[in-house]
Amino acid sequence: MKVLLVEDEPGLVSIVVRGLTEAGMEVSVAADGNMALEMAQTHSFDIIILDIMLPGMNGIQVCKEIRKQDDSVAILMLTALSSTENIVTGLNSGADDYLPKPFKFPELEARIRTLVRRSKAGSAPKNVISIAGLEIDTVSKTAKRNNKNIALTATEYHLLEYFAKNQNMVLSRIQILENVWDIDFNMGTNVVDVYVNYLRKKIDSGYDVKLIHTVFGMGYIFKEEALDETSN
Numbered sequence: 001m002k003v004l005l006v007e008d009e010p011g012l013v014s015i016v017v018r019g020l021t022e023a024g025m026e027v028s029v030a031a032d033g034n035m036a037l038e039m040a041q042t043h044s045f046d047i048i049i050l051d052i053m054l055p056g057m058n059g060i061q062v063c064k065e066i067r068k069q070d071d072s073v074a075i076l077m078l079t080a081l082s083s084t085e086n087i088v089t090g091l092n093s094g095a096d097d098y099l100p101k102p103f104k105f106p107e108l109e110a111r112i113r114t115l116v117r118r119s120k121a122g123s124a125p126k127n128v129i130s131i132a133g134l135e136i137d138t139v140s141k142t143a144k145r146n147n148k149n150i151a152l153t154a155t156e157y158h159l160l161e162y163f164a165k166n167q168n169m170v171l172s173r174i175q176i177l178e179n180v181w182d183i184d185f186n187m188g189t190n191v192v193d194v195y196v197n198y199l200r201k202k203i204d205s206g207y208d209v210k211l212i213h214t215v216f217g218m219g220y221i222f223k224e225e226a227l228d229e230t231s232n
Contacts, residue, residue, distance in 0.1 A: 001024070001026065001047070001112075001116060002025075002028070002044065002045045002047075003025050003026065003027045003028070003046065003047055003048075003049060004027075004028050004029075004030060004039055004040060004043075004045045004047070004048045005017065005020075005028070005030070005049045006029075006030045006031075006036040006048065006049065006050045006051055006054065006059065007029070007031070007049070007051045007078065008032060008051065008053075008054055013029055013031075015105070016105070016108070019108075020109070020112075025112075028043070028045070031055070032054055032055040032056045033054040033055070033056045033057030033058055033059065033061060033062045034056045034057050036050065036057075036062050037062050037065050037066065040062075040066050040070070040073070041066075041069065045073055046073070046074065046116045046119070046120075047073065047074040047076060047112055047115055047116050047119070048066065048073060048074070048076070049076050049108075050062060050063060050075055050076065050078065051077075051078045051079070052077060052078070052080075052090060053079075059077060059078075059079075060089060060090060060093045063075055063077070063093040063095055064093045064094060066094070067093070067094030072119060073119070074096050074115040074116050074118070075094060075095045076097050076099060076111055076115055077090040077095040077097070077098040078099055078101060078103075079098055079100060079101065080101040096115050096118075096119070097111055097115055099111055129161075129165065131167065131211065131224055132145075132207075132211060132224040133209075134164075134203060134211065136160060136164050138161060141154075141157050141161075143157065143160060143203070150202050150203060151202070152199075152202065155181075155195060156195060156198055156202070159176070159180050159195050159196070159199055160199055160203065162176065162180050163199075163211075163212065163220070163222035164222060166222065167222050167223055168222070168223045169221065169222075170215050170219055170220070170221050171219050171220055171222075172218060172219040173192045173219055176192050176219070176220070177189075177191075177192060180192075180195075196212060196220060200212050209225070210225065211223065211224065213225065
């Protein structure tokens with residue numbers, strides 16, 4: 001996740017940069033409004049954390065200018081001016097949320113993740129199914145996870161798409177055979193299990209959050225969840 005922090009207080013900058021970096025985010029810093037606007041116009045960020053009181057162009061002005069060119073980037077306002085009037089002014093300038101100073105770091109991190117998740121969900125093309133960093137393009141019939149392309153055979157892709165379109169539902173082997181292989185009866189084949197294993201190696205291997213889970217005696221479920229050590 002790429003973050004632009006626009007803040008002129010060195011002590012606060014140091015704390016926030018250290019915390020967000022430890023949380024796995026890539027943080028760039030702008031110390032004034034003019035620098036922030038230039039960076040926002042020349043680089044791509046997932047979220048901009050924008051202080052209102054800045055040297056040069058203030059945060060409200062910066063936010064308005066960014067919104068003239070980019071409706072998709074999430075913007076979180078930081079403000080020591082927590083009156084209703086100042087909050088409304090910030091939100092009306094195009095900010096998605098605000099956080100009064102002083103704040104606790106866990107709340108800042110939570111706000112960031114929520115805003116970015118909401119922003120990406122709202123901007124994702126309708127033909128793209130997204131879950132836990134996995135993106136499935138139902139038009140190009142391709143998939144990637146954390147921006148890494150995944151090479152899939154036609155059958156593997158159809159199985160993945162069927163899983164993704166039926167998230168959080170337990171799917172029996174018969175259902176999978178009917179919808180992926182167009183077979184409406186159980187031939188005693190283990191082809192479903194074989195291809196599920198193929199797919200797991202390609203989309204789940206190496207990731208803490210697993211997507212394909214075995215429901216013993218019933219089939220499989222596709223959902224975002226840590227894999228239980230006893231699962232297959």
